[in-house]
Amino acid sequence: MQEFKVYTSSRSQLIDITHEVSCILSGYKAQDGIITVFTPHTTAAITINENADPAVCSDILSKLDRLIPPGEAFYRHLEGNSDSHLKSSLVGASEQILVKGGKLVLGTWQGIYFAEFDGPRTRKVYVDFIEK
Amino acid sequence: MQEFKVYTSSRSQLIDITHEVSCILSGYKAQDGIITVFTPHTTAAITINENADPAVCSDILSKLDRLIPPGEAFYRHLEGNSDSHLKSSLVGASEQILVKGGKLVLGTWQGIYFAEFDGPRTRKVYVDFIEK
Amino acid sequence: MQEFKVYTSSRSQLIDITHEVSCILSGYKAQDGIITVFTPHTTAAITINENADPAVCSDILSKLDRLIPPGEAFYRHLEGNSDSHLKSSLVGASEQILVKGGKLVLGTWQGIYFAEFDGPRTRKVYVDFIEK
Numbered sequence: 001m002q003e004f005k006v007y008t009s010s011r012s013q014l015i016d017i018t019h020e021v022s023c024i025l026s027g028y029k030a031q032d033g034i035i036t037v038f039t040p041h042t043t044a045a046i047t048i049n050e051n052a053d054p055a056v057c058s059d060i061l062s063k064l065d066r067l068i069p070p071g072e073a074f075y076r077h078l079e080g081n082s083d084s085h086l087k088s089s090l091v092g093a094s095e096q097i098l099v100k101g102g103k104l105v106l107g108t109w110q111g112i113y114f115a116e117f118d119g120p121r122t123r124k125v126y127v128d129f130i131e132k
Numbered sequence: 133m134q135e136f137k138v139y140t141s142s143r144s145q146l147i148d149i150t151h152e153v154s155c156i157l158s159g160y161k162a163q164d165g166i167i168t169v170f171t172p173h174t175t176a177a178i179t180i181n182e183n184a185d186p187a188v189c190s191d192i193l194s195k196l197d198r199l200i201p202p203g204e205a206f207y208r209h210l211e212g213n214s215d216s217h218l219k220s221s222l223v224g225a226s227e228q229i230l231v232k233g234g235k236l237v238l239g240t241w242q243g244i245y246f247a248e249f250d251g252p253r254t255r256k257v258y259v260d261f262i263e264k
Numbered sequence: 265m266q267e268f269k270v271y272t273s274s275r276s277q278l279i280d281i282t283h284e285v286s287c288i289l290s291g292y293k294a295q296d297g298i299i300t301v302f303t304p305h306t307t308a309a310i311t312i313n314e315n316a317d318p319a320v321c322s323d324i325l326s327k328l329d330r331l332i333p334p335g336e337a338f339y340r341h342l343e344g345n346s347d348s349h350l351k352s353s354l355v356g357a358s359e360q361i362l363v364k365g366g367k368l369v370l371g372t373w374q375g376i377y378f379a380e381f382d383g384p385r386t387r388k389v390y391v392d393f394i395e396k
Contacts, residue, residue: 181349191340
C-alpha cells in the first residue's frame with residue numbers, strides 16, 4: 001500500500017490526482033488488475049470526473065454547496081461541518097479503476113479527483129493494486 | 133478486460149445491464165472473486181437498484197432531475213450538462229459485485245444499471261473479474 | 265464469502281458494522297488485500313463516515329430526508345419508498361476497504377456503516393476478502 005499527501009486551499013475543492021495515482025501504479029510494475037484509491041477522511045471523498053474544462057469542477061462544487069450548504073439551523077454536530085460529512089458519504093471514500101497493460105483504464109475525459117469538503121487541510125490518499 | 137456498448141435513447145435513463153455482465157462473467161469460467169463494472173464516461177454512471185417495478189427507475193430519475201435540473205443560471209460550463217457531471221459523481225463510475233460459484237451475488241430484487249445522464253448517446257461499459 | 269444480519273429499528277438509520285467486518289476479516293487470516301462490504305438490498309446502502317460524535321449520523325440522515333423526503337406526489341412506485349431507492353443509489357451498495365497486515369486500513373475517525381433507508385427491517389450484509 002502506498003500513500004501520498006494532498007494540500008487543499010479552499011473549503012470545497014476538486015484536485016486532480018490522476019498523475020500521482022499513475023506514478024504509484026508504475027512502481028508496482030503491474031500489468032492487469034484493479035487499483036483502489038481511498039481517502040481516510042470523513043469530510044473528503046474520491047471521485048472520477050472531467051479533466052478538460054475546469055468549469056465542470058467548479059459547477060459540481062457550486063451545485064453541491066447549494067443543495068447541501070454548511071451551517072443549517074437543524075444540525076446538532078457542533079463542528080459546523082455536517083454538510084461535509086454528508087457530501088463525503090454521497091461522493092464516496094474510494095474509487096476502483098481497472099488496469100490493463102500497466103495503464104489506468106480511464107475514458108478520454110476522465111480524471112481521478114480528491115474531493116475536499118472541509119478545507120483547507122493537509123489530507124492523505126491511500127493506493128493499492130491487486131493483480132489479476 | 134471485456135467491454136460492451138449501451139445505446140441510450142433519452143437524456144436521463146436507467147438501462148438494466150445485468151444480463152450483459154452475467155454473460156461476460158460466464159466467459160471467464162470464474163468461480164469466486166469480484167467483478168468490477170466501470171463506465172469511462174463523465175456524464176453517466178453505474179448503479180445497482182430494483183429490477184422489478186419499472187416505476188422505481190423512473191422515480192429515481194424524476195427526483196434526481198428535480199434536485200439537480202439542467203441549465204441553472206449559475207453554471208459556467210458551456211455544454212449545458214453540468215448537472216449530468218454532478219449526477220455522475222454522486223452515483224459513481226463503477227460498481228463491484230461479489231462472485232460465488234461462478235454467479236453474481238445479487239439480492240432478489242437487485243439489477244445492475246447503466247445510468248445515462250446526458251443522452252441519447254452510444255456508451256461503453258468495461259468489465260473485469262479478479263479471482264480470489 | 266461471509267454474511268451477517270443487521271436489525272434496524274427506524275425508517276432511516278446508520279448502524280456501525282466495523283466490528284462485524286473486522287471479526288470476519290480475522291477469520292480469513294488475511295494479510296494484505298482488499299475487503300468488500302456489500303448489501304443485497306435496494307433500499308439500503310453501505311457507507312464510511314465518522315464514528316465519534318453520534319450527531320454526525322443523525323445530521324446526515326436529517327439532511328438526506330429533507331433533500332429526498334418520502335411520499336412526494338409525483339412518485340409512481342406504489343410502495344411509498346421511492347426516496348429510499350434513490351438514497352440507496354446515491355450512497356451505494358458497497359464499500360471497498362484496503363487491508364494491511366491483517367487490519368482494516370481506516371482513518372482515525374472512520375467507521376463502516378450499514379445505511380437503512382426503509383426500516384425497520386432485518387437486513388443482510390455480505391463480506392469477502394481478496395488477497396494481493
